[in-house]
Amino acid sequence: MPSVLPVLTDWNRFYWTSGSEGRLRFHCCVACGALQHPPAPVCRNCRSDRLELAEVCGRGVVQSHTTNHQQWSADFPAPYTVAVVAIDEDPRVRVTTNIVGCAPERVHVGMRVRAVFDQIEDVWLPRFTPVDEPPTTLGDERAELARIRSVRPMPRLDKFEDRVAVTGIGMSRLGRKLMVDPVSLTVEAITTAVADAGLAMSDIDGLSTYPAGTADGGYSEGGVTAVETALGIRPSWHNGGPETPGATGSLIAAFLAVASGLCRHVVCFRTVWQSTYAELMRNSAPNGVPRRVSGIEEYLAPYGVQAANTVAMAASQHFARYGTTRETLGWIALNARANAALNPTAIYRTPLTMEQYLDARPISTPLGLFDCDPLCDGSVAVVVSAADAAADLPNPPVRVEAVGMQITERMEWDQGVLSHEPHVLGPAAHMWSRTTLRPADVDVAELYDGFTFNCLSWIEALGFCGIGEAKDFLDGGRSIALDGEIPVNTHGGQLSHGRTHGMGLVHEAITQLRGAAGPRQVGGAATAVVSSGGLTPGGVILFRVDQ
Known part of the structure; x- marks a missing residue:
């Protein structure tokens, strides 16, 4: 089928072609040992420019996931599963990918997976498939959240x-x-x-x-x-x-x-x-030639990632960590509709029930219409x-x-x-x-x-x-x-x-x-x-x- 592929350059070719040898490679900092992804000219952790290629075992853990049910384009027939996988050698490094080789409903946070490669033209896309190993429990995120919520003080008192x-x-x-x-x-x-x-x-x-x-x-x-x-x-x-x-x-x-x-x-x-x-674009159709993308999109678009998928994957980890449910999200949707009923400029003003919310067609799990x-x-x-x-x-x-x-x-x-x-x-x-x-x-x-x-x-x-x-x-x-x-x-x-x-x-x-x-x-x-x-x-x- 037609696809979306990265533009190959001197600085990313190693990643997109390493699958030709059945391997997964990343930049690695010689000074501190941290893996880098996406590729960068210096290490984010210590800012050293001493980087070399490192081969990894190709195994990791599903951190978040979603099964996409919406047909966004002819390039990606639904359903398909998108996931974020943390790499074993350095879990700070995650790759966005597709999970293949198992039914979508089997995919879960903590699932152990390994890289497999799908060759399309001159690109070997790393996808991941489950391995028969015990699942990994998510780590405690409190320290990282505290770091993220620590901000610089005001540089001056007058605002x-x-x-x-x-x-x-x-x-x-x-x-x-x-x-x-x-x-x-x-x-x-x-x-x-x-x-x-x-x-x-x-x-x-x-x-x-x-x-x-x-x-x-x-x-x-x-x-x-x-x-x-x-x-x-x-x-x-x-x-x-x-x-x-x-x-x-x-x-x-x-x-x-x-x-x-x-x-x-x-x-x-x-x-x-x-x-x-x-509406104007509705009649346009793909020409069957893979589209090429670069920048941050090259690590997302080849896997059919849309905005709904990214938010859905965040929701899936929140669900796994904190017991959040679809009903939790449903109360937000119902509240919005109840308030819209009082607003003459709102597009949707008819009442919405929790039953209607839960029965609506899926878009990208756990998100529905x-x-x-x-x-x-x-x-x-x-x-x-x-x-x-x-x-x-x-x-x-x-x-x-x-x-x-x-x-x-x-x-x-x-x-x-x-x-x-x-x-x-x-x-x-x-x-x-x-x-x-x-x-x-x-x-x-x-x-x-x-x-x-x-x-x-x-x-x-x-x-x-x-x-x-x-x-x-x-x-x-x-x-x-x-x-x-x-x-x-x-x-x-x-x-x-x-x-x-x-x-x-x-x-x-x-x-x-x-x-x-x-x-x-x-x-x-x-x-x-x-x-x-x-x-x-x-x-x-x-x-x-x-x-």
């Missing part, structure tokens, strides 16, 4: 957050398969946000977006270039890029620019049109202003209490802590280090929920319950309901409102802090936390209003 405020919000029409030019959606959102802030377009001197104009697949309208071309704003400062602290990293960049005095009023915007894009946010078309814009200017505008300013973005673990999702979504523990700890407020002081939590497990991971990372305690905390859904201990995703979240990649969460947080959420309003809401980042990197912002 840039104190010099900025959110003064306007806007949202375009939102829906599935709108078949509308995405720039039009962006202009709708920006025009609404600027008017909401009581500003004229000529007052806007900054533009900030994620992921910028280079993104494809319906993830962007064209970025700063497309928007400046349409509106003629001529910004003094602009920003756009994918490697920000989550999808709302455009806001954090705007906070910094305004606080530094580069500009006074920045429009941050995020547009998706994935639903229309998918209602664990996944729906593709949609829409745009959200937020105006960030200087604090001294905000006082003269019509809306009470929403203050920024603290942000969190510190990277404390590996950037590659399969090389860090596997029991959580990557890049939640570090950013959460970083945010709390920049404020005297604590989880009990938060009135509303708008937490990234591209998948239900994303939301669970943020709930634990932010300290609304302890690590591994989500099963009890979420049981029955009472703690996260509108009248619960910490109301979560009050507009329906991405799970029911629609996939707006974090900016919809910001829009709802500001709406709640203004007291303008109507029937879904949380009484007396004065603080709101917003997280974003479905994989890496991640970021979090704590907002407040003066009382």
